[in-house]
Amino acid sequence: MSEVLNFHFHVDGDDFTSAGQASIQIKKNLRRLGLDPEIIRRVSIAMYEGEINMVIHAHGGEADVNVYEDFIEIILKDTGPGIENIEKAMQEGFSTAADQIRSLGFGAGMGLPNMRRYTDDMKIESTVGVGTTVTMRVNL
Amino acid sequence: MTVKQLSSSGQFNILCMPEPEREIDGVYIGDLLSWVMGKAEADNVWITIMSNINVIAVASLSDVSCVLLAEDVTLESDVLNTAKEKGINILSTPLSAYEAALKVSGMI
Ligand SMILES: Nc1ncnc2c1ncn2[C@@H]1O[C@H](COP(=O)(O)OP(=O)(O)OP(=O)(O)O)[C@@H](O)[C@H]1O
Ligand SMILES: [Mg+2]
Numbered sequence: 001m002s003e004v005l006n007f008h009f010h011v012d013g014d015d016f017t018s019a020g021q022a023s024i025q026i027k028k029n030l031r032r033l034g035l036d037p038e039i040i041r042r043v044s045i046a047m048y049e050g051e052i053n054m055v056i057h058a059h060g061g062e063a064d065v066n067v068y069e070d071f072i073e074i075i076l077k078d079t080g081p082g083i084e085n086i087e088k089a090m091q092e093g094f095s096t097a098a099d100q101i102r103s104l105g106f107g108a109g110m111g112l113p114n115m116r117r118y119t120d121d122m123k124i125e126s127t128v129g130v131g132t133t134v135t136m137r138v139n140l
Numbered sequence: 141m142t143v144k145q146l147s148s149s150g151q152f153n154i155l156c157m158p159e160p161e162r163e164i165d166g167v168y169i170g171d172l173l174s175w176v177m178g179k180a181e182a183d184n185v186w187i188t189i190m191s192n193i194n195v196i197a198v199a200s201l202s203d204v205s206c207v208l209l210a211e212d213v214t215l216e217s218d219v220l221n222t223a224k225e226k227g228i229n230i231l232s233t234p235l236s237a238y239e240a241a242l243k244v245s246g247m248i
Contacts, residue, residue: 020197024226027201037182037203044201045177052194105190110174117178 005033005067011051011076013060016104022063023048033067035140042118043072043138049111050076050134056101057081058132071120074136082128090116090124141248143206143229146185151243152208152231155215156224162205167244169237173198180204185244187237189213199228206230208244210237 007029009022027044047063054061058080066073083089090112097107116122119136126132144160146152168180169187173194180186182203188195191213199207207223209215209232215223223230233240 017193020194020201024197024200041182041201041203048197048201049174049177104192104194105171105173106194108172108174110172110178114174114178 003069007065007067009063011054011060011063013055013058015060016055019052019055020048023051026065029065030067030072039072039138039140043074046115046118046136046138047074047076049115050074050136052106053111053134054078054080056097056106061131068140070140072138072140074119074134074138076134077131078133079131082130082132083124083126084128086124086126143231146206146244146247147231149243149247151235152233152240155209155230155232156220157229157231158224158227159205159229162229164205164244164248166248167241168204169241177202187240187244189237191215191219193219193222195219196222196226196228199223200226208233208240210235210240 011022023044030040058078061078064075088094092113093109095107095109101107120139121137123135141164143162147154163183164185165183168184170176171188171190176198180202183205185206185208186204187208187210189211206229212234
C-alpha cells in the first residue's frame, strides 16, 4: 500500500439543493482515475446515501474518501444526534425521517441497507448525543 | 436502443437530452430514492413522478440512461438546468408509469 489519495469534503447540513455534491464530485474524481464503472457506481451510491443521511439526520458533517492501491475507504463523520439502536437502523424500512423529508422521496429506510449492499465492509460507530461515524470499504 | 431513438418515437417529450447516445437497457419504476439507488441498474430508463432536485443526483449516481417523468410531471427550471449541467437526459409523458414502461419495453 504505497500512495494514498485523499479527498475531503465538508457536507453542509440542512441544504437539500446541494446535498450530494460531494458524492458527485467523487464520482468525477474516480472516473478520472480510470476505475471500473461498476466500482465507481457502488462507491458513489454508498457515499451519497451516507452524505444524505448526514444532511437529513445529523445537520451535516465531514466526508473523506481515501483511495488505496487495492481498496477505497469512505469515512463519514458527524456530530449529530447519534443512532440509538444501530441494528434496528440497519433494517430495511426503518426510518425516523420527517414527513417533509419523505415528500422528497427519502425516508424509505433503505439508505443504510444500500450502503452495506454496495460495499465490502461497513462499520458504524455511534454515540447518542455525540455523533456518528460510518466507515465503508470497497475492494478494488 | 439509444435515448435519442426513444425520444424520436413521438411518444415522449424531450425536456433535455445532453447525452442522446446513451444506450437503454431495461426499465426501473420508482419514486423512493433509496429504492431506486438500491435496485435500478446502470443504463435503465428510470420512470418516476418525483421531480425535485435530488432526482438529478440519484439519476447521475445510479448511471441510468434517462429519467422519464410519467403523468405529465414537470420540472422547475433550476432542476432542468442542473440536469443539463450534469448530463442527465430527461423525457416526459402524459402516460402512467405502467403505460410508459410498456411503450419502452416494446421498443427495446
Ligand atoms: N448519520 C446519522 N445520524 C443519526 N441518525 C442516523 C444517521 N444515519 C442514519 N440514521 C438513522 O437511521 C435510520 C435509517 O437510516 P437509512 O439511511 O437506512 O434510512 P432513511 O435515511 O431514514 O431513509 P432513506 O435512506 O431510505 O432515504 C434513519 O431514519 C435515522 O434514524
Ligand atoms: Mg438514508
